Amino acid sequence: MPVDTPPSASEPSPDGSETGLTVSVKTLCAFAARAGDLDLRFAPAPSAQEGVAGHRLVQARRGAGYESEIALRARFGRLLVRGRADGFDPQRGRLEEIKTFRGELDSVRANHRALHWAQARCYAWMLCEARGLDDIEAALVYLELGSDEESVLTEHWRRDDLRAHFEALCGRFLGWAEQEAAHRAARNAALPALAFPHAAFRPGQRDLAEAVYRVALAGRCLLAQAPTGIGKTLATLFPLFKAWDRQRVDKLFFLTAKTSGRAIALDGLRRLAGEGTPLRVLELTAREKACEHPDKSCHGDSCPLAKGFYDRLPAARAEAAEAAWLDRAALRRIALSHEVCPYFLAQEMARWSDAIVGDYNYYFDGSAFLWALARDEGWRAAVLVDEAHNLLERARGMYSARLEEAAIGAVRRKAPPMIRRALTRLRREWRRVQQTQTEDYRAHDTLPAGLARALQDTLAALGDHFAAHPMEAQEPLQQCFFDLAHFARLADSFGAHSVFESLLAEDALAIRNLVPAPFLAPRFEDSLSTTCFSGTLAPFGFYRDTLGLPETTATLDVGSPFRGDQLSVRIATDVSTRWRDRARSLDRVVRIIADQYAAQPGNYLAFFSSFDYLRSALEAFTQAHPEVPAWTQSRGMRESEREAFVARFSSGGRGIGFAVLGGPFGEGIDLPGDRLVGAFVASLGLPQHDAANECMRERMQAMFGDGYAYTYVYPGLQKVVQAAGRVIRSEQDAGVLYLLDDRFARREIRALLPPWWRLESMRASQPWAMRAIPCPSSG
Numbered sequence: 001m002p003v004d005t006p007p008s009a010s011e012p013s014p015d016g017s018e019t020g021l022t023v024s025v026k027t028l029c030a031f032a033a034r035a036g037d038l039d040l041r042f043a044p045a046p047s048a049q050e051g052v053a054g055h056r057l058v059q060a061r062r063g064a065g066y067e068s069e070i071a072l073r074a075r076f077g078r079l080l081v082r083g084r085a086d087g088f089d090p091q092r093g094r095l096e097e098i099k100t101f102r103g104e105l106d107s108v109r110a111n112h113r114a115l116h117w118a119q120a121r122c123y124a125w126m127l128c129e130a131r132g133l134d135d136i137e138a139a140l141v142y143l144e145l146g147s148d149e150e151s152v153l154t155e156h157w158r159r160d161d162l163r164a165h166f167e168a169l170c171g172r173f174l175g176w177a178e179q180e181a182a183h184r185a186a187r188n189a190a191l192p193a194l195a196f197p198h199a200a201f202r203p204g205q206r207d208l209a210e211a212v213y214r215v216a217l218a219g220r221c222l223l224a225q226a227p228t229g230i231g232k233t234l235a236t237l238f239p240l241f242k243a244w245d246r247q248r249v250d251k252l253f254f255l256t257a258k259t260s261g262r263a264i265a266l267d268g269l270r271r272l273a274g275e276g277t278p279l280r281v282l283e284l285t286a287r288e289k290a291c292e293h294p295d296k297s298c299h300g301d302s303c304p305l306a307k308g309f310y311d312r313l314p315a316a317r318a319e320a321a322e323a324a325w326l327d328r329a330a331l332r333r334i335a336l337s338h339e340v341c342p343y344f345l346a347q348e349m350a351r352w353s354d355a356i357v358g359d360y361n362y363y364f365d366g367s368a369f370l371w372a373l374a375r376d377e378g379w380r381a382a383v384l385v386d387e388a389h390n391l392l393e394r395a396r397g398m399y400s401a402r403l404e405e406a407a408i409g410a411v412r413r414k415a416p417p418m419i420r421r422a423l424t425r426l427r428r429e430w431r432r433v434q435q436t437q438t439e440d441y442r443a444h445d446t447l448p449a450g451l452a453r454a455l456q457d458t459l460a461a462l463g464d465h466f467a468a469h470p471m472e473a474q475e476p477l478q479q480c481f482f483d484l485a486h487f488a489r490l491a492d493s494f495g496a497h498s499v500f501e502s503l504l505a506e507d508a509l510a511i512r513n514l515v516p517a518p519f520l521a522p523r524f525e526d527s528l529s530t531t532c533f534s535g536t537l538a539p540f541g542f543y544r545d546t547l548g549l550p551e552t553t554a555t556l557d558v559g560s561p562f563r564g565d566q567l568s569v570r571i572a573t574d575v576s577t578r579w580r581d582r583a584r585s586l587d588r589v590v591r592i593i594a595d596q597y598a599a600q601p602g603n604y605l606a607f608f609s610s611f612d613y614l615r616s617a618l619e620a621f622t623q624a625h626p627e628v629p630a631w632t633q634s635r636g637m638r639e640s641e642r643e644a645f646v647a648r649f650s651s652g653g654r655g656i657g658f659a660v661l662g663g664p665f666g667e668g669i670d671l672p673g674d675r676l677v678g679a680f681v682a683s684l685g686l687p688q689h690d691a692a693n694e695c696m697r698e699r700m701q702a703m704f705g706d707g708y709a710y711t712y713v714y715p716g717l718q719k720v721v722q723a724a725g726r727v728i729r730s731e732q733d734a735g736v737l738y739l740l741d742d743r744f745a746r747r748e749i750r751a752l753l754p755p756w757w758r759l760e761s762m763r764a765s766q767p768w769a770m771r772a773i774p775c776p777s778s779g
Contacts, residue, residue, distance in 0.1 A: 037300030103467020517548030
C-alpha cells in the first residue's frame with residue numbers, strides 16, 4: 001500500500017492508535033535507492049503476463065520446501081514497510097528476488113540493477129527480522145525469456161548489515177513521508193471548508209454540483225449534459241473537494257481532449273484553491289511538447305538532463321512539492337534549475353500531487369500512465385472527463401491499429417537478414433489475406449491465424465535483435481516494432497468490439513475499434529467515481545453503451561439557463577444537403593447566408609460537412625458577394641493559423657468564417673457577445689455512407705439494436721449542437737441559427753435537438769433578422 005494511503009486506512013499500532021505511514025518495498029526503493037542516469041534506450045520489456053509466468057517458472061523449478069510469495073513487514077519508527085518476497089529456499093538460506101528480461105544480462109541497466117538489489121536486501125532484512133535469522137544469502141535471479149535460462153547473482157549478508165541498509169533507506173524516506181502526511185492532514189482539513197469562488201451559483205450550476213457530490217459519496221459514475229456557459233468546470237471540481245475527506249479521496253484526475261481544456265481546468269483550480277489552500281496541482285504535458293532536447297536521446301550519454309537525473313531528482317522533487325502549483329511553466333522552471341528533464345519530473349510528481357490535469361490518454365489509453373499508477377499504488381481516484389462527447393472517437397483511435405506495406409517494406413529492405421526473413425513471411429501472410437479481394441475495402445470478423453503467427457514471429461525476431469544490440473541507434477526498426485506490437489496486442493484482445501480490415505488500394509491492414517466499452521470499463525470500475533460531462537451528451541444510453549460505463553451510472557440533463565428568445569432557430573425546409581443534391585441547393589444556401597448578413601451585419605460562422613463542400617460554398621459566395629469579408633478553415637491548419645482564424649471574430653466586426661463541421665471551430669472556442677451573432681449549419685453531420693461505416697452500422701445493430709442511429713444520427717447531431725453552441729455563451733447573448741437541411745424538420749431529429757430551442761420553418765427567400773435583444777461586446 002502506498003505512503004499516501006489516507007490516515008484512516010493506515011495500520012493500527014498495538015495500542016490502537018494510527019501510525020499513518022505505510023509504504024511498499026517497491027515504493028520505498030524507487031524513492032530512496034535510485035541513482036545515476038535516466039536511461040530510456042529501447043529494449044523490449046516483458047509484458048506483465050510474461051513477468052508473472054517467468055516468476056512462476058522459476059518458483060516451480062525449486063525443490064521441496066521452497067516458499068513462494070512470502071508476505072513480509074517491518075517497522076522503522078512510525079514507518080511500516082510491507083511487501084511480498086518472490087521466494088526463499090530454507091535449505092540454502094537464500095532469499096530470491098526474481099526479474100525477467102530479454103537478451104544479454106549486461107543489457108540490464110545499471111540503475112535498474114541497483115534498484116533490484118535494494119529490493120532484495122530489504123526483503124532479506126525483513127525475513128531475518130521475522131524469523132530471527134543471523135545471516136542470509138540474497139540473490140537476484142534473472143530469467144531470460146527467450147531461452148528460459150537463469151543467471152543468479154548472490155550476496156551474503158549479516159543481519160546487522162542488512163538492518164543498517166534497511167534503516168538508511170527508511171531514514172531517507174521517513175522525512176519525506178512525514179512531510180507528506182502533514183500535507184495530507186492539512187489538505188483534508190482545509191478542503192471541506194472550501195468556499196465557492198462566486199457569490200452564487202449560476203442557473204443549473206448547483207444541480208450539476210449536487211449530482212457530482214452525490215455520486216462521489218455513493219461511489220458511482222455520472223453522465224451529465226449541461227449547457228455551455230453555466231460553469232461546468234467549477235461545478236464538477238468544487239463538490240469533489242467538498243467530498244474529499246469524507247470519501248478518503250487520494251487523487252483527482254481532470255481529463256481533457258484538448259490543450260484549451262487543460263487551461264480552463266487549471267483556471268478553475270486556481271479560483272477554487274486560491275493562495276492559502278494546501279492543494280498540490282500538476283499539469284501533465286505530452287512528451288514531445290515538454291522535451292527540451294528533441295534532437296537527443298533519453299539517456300545520459302546523449303541528453304544533459306538525463307545525465308545524473310536520479311542524483312539531482314531529490315532536490316528538484318523537494319522544490320516542486322514546496323511550490324505546489326505545477327503547471328507546465330512552473331515545472332519547466334524548477335526542472336531546468338536542477339538540470340533534470342521536465343517531462344520525467346512531472347511523471348515523478350504525479351505520485352505526490354493531489355489534482356492532476358492531463359489528456360484523456362493518461363487514463364484511458366492501453367498503456368495509460370495514471371491508470372497504471374493508480375492501480376499499482378491503490379489510490380482512490382475521482383475522475384472528471386471534460387467534453388466527454390469526444391471520448392468515444394478518441395478511445396476508438398486508442399484501440400485501433402494500422403499497418404501499411406509501404407512502411408513495412410521500407411524497413412524490410414534495410415533490415416538485418418533475420419528480421420528481413422520474418423518480415424517477408426509476414427508479407428506473405430498479408431498477401432494471403434488479400435489474394436481473393438477485388439474491392440478496395442473488405443471487413444473480417446476474425447483475424448487469420450497465419451497472420452497472427454507471422455506477427456508474433458516478427459516481434460520475436462525484432463526483440464532478439466534489440467536485445468543483442470542494445471546500444472545501436474535504430475529508430476526505423478524501433479518504430480516498426482512499436483507498430484507491430486500495438487497491432488499484436490489488439491489482435492490478442494480482438495472481439496466483436498472491433499473489425500479486421502483489408503484496404504486494397506492503400507495496401508494496408510487495420511484493426512479498427514468500433515466500441516471501446518470493453519477496454520474502458522475497467523477504468524470506470526477502478527475509479528472511486530467518474531463524472532463524464534459535456535454540453536452535448538445525449539442520448540445517455542448511447543454513451544453508456546459505447547463507453548462501457550456501469551449500468552448503475554447516474555444521469556443528469558441540466559436545464560438550459562438560456563431563454564428560447566435568445567436564439568432564433570430556423571429550419572430551411574427547402575434545402576437538401578444530401579450529396580446528390582448539394583450542387584442544386586448551393587445557390588439557395590448562399591442566398592440564405594447573404595440575406596441574413598444583409599439584414600443583420602455582424603460576425604457569423606458557416607459550417608459544412610466537408611472541405612470539398614466548404615470550398616464550393618465559399619467560391620459561390622465570394623463570387624456572388626465579394627463585398628462581404630470571408631475567411632476560411634483550411635486543411636492541416638497550424639495552431640497559429642487557427643488562432644488567427646478565431647481572432648477575426650472581433651467585437652463589432654463583420655464577416656463570415658467558413659468552417660468544417662466537427663473541426664476545431666465547431667467546439668471549444670468562446671466568442672461571447674457580438675464577436676459571433678449567428679451560425680449556419682449546412683449538414684446534419686452524418687458520417688459518410690461507405691463500406692466501413694456500413695460495417696459499423698451492422699455491428700451496432702447486432703450489439704445495441706439501433707445501428708443507424710448509433711452510427712450516423714447521434715454522432716452527426718452531436719456535432720451540429722456543438723457548433724450551434726458557439727452562438728449563445730451567456731444569459732446576455734443573442735443570435736440566430738440556420739439549420740440548412742429539410743431533415744431537421746423531421747420529428748425524430750427535432751427530438752434530439754436542445755429542448756430550449758424554438759424551432760421554426762422558414763419560407764423561401766425570406767431573410768430573418770435577430771430579435772431585438774441587447775448584444776453586449778462581452779459575455
